[in-house]
């Protein structure tokens with residue numbers, strides 16, 4: 641474990657326990673930064689951090705307004721590592737903090753480990769066909785961490801060192817309006833069971849079959865990228881892979897998914913992968929724990945009957 645501070649920063653309190661658990665396994669002190677008033681910090685008290693600093697973002701403001709205040713807090717340390725969640729906001733904030741700390745930013749980091757006194761970040765490159773390991777050559781490092789990189793710890797004592805972050809927001813961005821997204825999203829990162837729908841599904845109405853299976857399994861429904869991007873049968877937030885959501889449920893059931901490396905990169909941390917595909921040469925069979933060669937239109941109804 642390194643004798644230094646890690647800042648765990650998230651615009652989504654739900655991602656904080658995972659970031660803090662990872663940070664705590666790597667460094668002696670973890671400071672969490674949340675966006676909102678003191679009640680947001682109180683709500684995050686069980687995240688596992690040694691201290692929590694909150695940034696009271698105004699209704700018209702944005703987390704990025706606090707980049708300078710966060711960088712100033714980081715600079716109080718001789719060396720520090722800044723981890724942010726890998727959301728769009730997290731990446732914007734990371735860029736600004738990186739500039740202010742005069743250090744590069746690594747995005748979509750899938751794993752961080754301590755080796756020989758340094759933090760090594762690993763992430764997928766070349767469309768998921770290779771993995772690159774990098775470390776910062778400067779005293780400060782900034783990285784956005786993909787969901788599922790760490791395992792959150794449960795039952796932690798509530799943090800009592802809670803205070804407002806020192807410094808004023810810059811106010812460079814002003815929100816004009818906020819509208820709810822029309823597409824209903826699912827939280828695949830937190831799902832314990834997922835039915836993963838691929839292009840083997842012949843028609844949009846057949847999603848009802850997949851949803852029925854998900855219902856009896858108590859699972860969420862996710863998909864491969866073309867099902868969301870090309871067919872537009874499910875929201876884009878439902879597709880898994882290196883450019884989509886990275887999940888690690890207890891079990892994932894891949895229906896008519898070929899198993900291309902870009903998709904596997906998003907599901908390969910699942911505890912158990914079950915694949916149903918009619919092509920016995922499909923690459924998914926090299927990446928699953930249980931494989932069924934056959935027509936999903938015959939197997940899924942039989943599974944629903946058996947499991948109901």
Ligand SMILES: Cc1cc2nc3c(=O)[nH]c(=O)nc-3n(C[C@H](O)[C@H](O)[C@H](O)COP(=O)(O)OP(=O)(O)OC[C@H]3O[C@@H](n4cnc5c(N)ncnc54)[C@H](O)[C@@H]3O)c2cc1C
Pocket residue numbers: 767837838839840841863864865866867879880881882883884895896897898899900901902903906916917918919922934935936937
């Ligand atoms: C830069 C880049 C990034 C990408 N990022 C992602 C990503 O993040 N996520 C992602 O998913 N993809 C991504 N892709 C696309 C990826 O390469 C694949 O094209 C995609 O994952 C394939 O989706 P699929 O398996 O659903 O479809 P297909 O590859 O078309 O496979 C369909 C499968 O269904 C099987 N099948 C057909 N009918 C049946 C049936 N009745 N019963 C059982 N099986 C059946 C077929 O045998 C086939 O194996 C990316 C591509 C690029 C170039």
